[in-house]
Amino acid sequence: MTSYKIHPAVAEAVRGFSCPASLGFGAVTAPVMYSVEYRNGAWGQGELLPYGDIAVPPGCKGLHFAEQIFEGMKAYRFEGKAPTLFRPRDNWARFVRSAERMCMVTVPEHLFMDGIEAVTGACAPHIPTASGQALYLRPFAFGLDPSYTIKASDNLRFMVIGSPVEAYATAPMRVMIERHDVRAARGGVGVAKTGGNYAASLRSSTLAIAGGYHVSLWLDPETRGNIEELSGMNVFAVIDGVLHTPELNDSILPGITRDSLIRLARHRGYKLVERVMNMEALLGDIRDGRCSEVFACGTAAIVNPIALFGEADGRTVPLPSATPVASELRQALLDIQEGRGSDPFGWIVEVPPLAL
Amino acid sequence: MTSYKIHPAVAEAVRGFSCPASLGFGAVTAPVMYSVEYRNGAWGQGELLPYGDIAVPPGCKGLHFAEQIFEGMKAYRFEGKAPTLFRPRDNWARFVRSAERMCMVTVPEHLFMDGIEAVTGACAPHIPTASGQALYLRPFAFGLDPSYTIKASDNLRFMVIGSPVEAYATAPMRVMIERHDVRAARGGVGVAKTGGNYAASLRSSTLAIAGGYHVSLWLDPETRGNIEELSGMNVFAVIDGVLHTPELNDSILPGITRDSLIRLARHRGYKLVERVMNMEALLGDIRDGRCSEVFACGTAAIVNPIALFGEADGRTVPLPSATPVASELRQALLDIQEGRGSDPFGWIVEVPPLAL
Secondary structure (H helix, E strand, O other): OOOOEEOOOHHHHHHOOOOOOOOOOOOOOOOEEEEEEEEOOEEOOOEEEEOOOEEEOOOEHHHHOOOEEEOOEEEEOOOOOOOEEEOHHHHHHHHHHHHHHOOOOOOOHHHHHHHHHHHHHHHHHHOOOOOOOEEEEEEEEEEOOEOOOOOOOOOEEEEEEEEEEOOOOOOOEEEEEOOOOOOOOOOOOOOOOEHHHHHOOHHHHHHHHHOOOOEEEEEOOOOOOEEEEEOOEEEEEEEOOEEEEEOOOOOOOOOHHHHHHHHHHHHOOOOEEEEOOEHHHHHHHHHHOOEEEEEEEEOOOEEEEEEEEEOOOOOEEEOOOOOHHHHHHHHHHHHHHOOOOOOOOOOEEEOOOOOO | OOOOEEOOOHHHHHHOOOOOOOOOOOOOOOOEEEEEEEEOOEEOOOEEEEOOOEEEOOOEHHHHOOOEEEOOEEEEOOOOOOOEEEOHHHHHHHHHHHHHHOOOOOOOHHHHHHHHHHHHHHHHHHOOOOOOOEEEEEEEEEEOOEOOOOOOOOOEEEEEEEEEEOOOOOOOEEEEEOOOOOOOOOOOOOOOOEHHHHHOOHHHHHHHHHOOOOEEEEEOOOOOOEEEEEOOEEEEEEEOOEEEEEOOOOOOOOOHHHHHHHHHHHHOOOOEEEEOOEHHHHHHHHHHOOEEEEEEEEOOOEEEEEEEEEOOOOOEEEOOOOOHHHHHHHHHHHHHHOOOOOOOOOOEEEOOOOOO
């Protein structure tokens, strides 16, 4: 007995689904989705549905005023075991903080977990099991009110969709330092996981890819001198054997993988410093050989080394190809996420089976 | 014979529609909408449809990465005359610039005008005719691709919806100076009419309304000292009899009403200066009596005087209640828009009738 409805066509949708051999990241759509609406001051009953288009008012604020927030998380499965989630309540807590920053109605923990567990439970047989693979989960909410006044919606839709995936990036990344565009203002919404920050990244991503890079690195909006994050990933550097990562401010997204790596690295005996990190100083440390590794992390990327930093004009500063610290931390994180290692921080949550 | 399809239910939808006596701004929805999609590298055929919910992929970038742009414009009608538009090709040109900033597919002029003219033509009998009233038109486009990679969509939907409206604001406005939040970064997307800028405004709007203000005034993202714009409106001040307005930069929206007032004011013999306008200096000029009026303008607001500037803590600086310059320019603009005066700039475009 679940607290949400299960549409009669869900069982058939799950049975009829099969994962292709090549997954990519987001190319394959999970066969079910969860949806619940907030209307007239109250949440309705959630429902697990076959995946498909949704009906929205064409003037809704989700589509006009970017009144939208989301999360990215993963469900893991090891052969013969129940699916598991990694720190799902931290995603929920960040989802609430994002909603608060955007003045949106907050989704209660039980509905958030219902959505995550319903999609994960229904898709359990289709969660890919090789290391680095997972069911990517995308909880999101958007304003439903069709209105032109600059005011948050009274009505909201919360949904969870999913995608069986590989790791987002699989090779060391070529990173373009973005010198012109800014992802998020100080006093803006950079700290929230909301669409506008990603929209502001599209031009830079386009230029980066056209220039042979994989992703842009964002500098702070005030001095344009300090490292903030990559599009969708936080950054760590190893300098003189010590780990460094930009300290949080109101324009950096507080990554859950970032937080996990900080705790994991300290647990493994690394010294780790959160501080303002100047870009030119880091490039100097790389050239001098004091900085031996820089790597990115995120739910999608897991832990991924950076091969080089470059400018829009093509000048680059390469990093060493050996990345022992990134490899060690990536493996330690995956060992916890994929259920091979112990779970000293209590990060893993098992998903109850869903009978369809 | 139109270049777009007309759904067979459109005629009935228009016949069955009637405008309530009280319109507000956006509370009444026009009975039809225009839609056209860009897929596989080409635009499909547009269609005029009865207004209703639209089907979108739940993972589309319009809802996740705020890949969305819009315009705001109005169609006017005087008794016994055909409907008219005000500078519609300037809205189209800005829509194209917004698309380019967001790396989105651009909507060709003929499709943009088709959409505007189809909705205006079909709604012609329902365009309210009192001065200050109009059919508000909302052209918008959003990314359709359901994908989690930070890259612009290959597929796009362009739509036009409408709403018979009064003026957005009808009383002199109480304006809260926003000292903390920032609407758009330098190097951000403030110059584009895209949802993320409005999402970033929601918290400030909420606080402003809770504090008894109507709207927030945004300061520049770098020094936090200079006036940018109100949420959705540009600003003019009359100082020693001369009009002043903030000069455009990459975080101020280049308003079409702003541009129209600049040309209209100069045409009427006013001296007008576009310059960086410091907030404290303006407050000093108001206190000293040198600044006699400050007013806001926009498609929705037309021209609307500001009654006072205030802080979040309640301190306020009032402005004189007599607003002769704002009243003169508002009337001159409305005389052109509503077809009473001559049209020296060629701003008015008649809409061909639509037989249903």
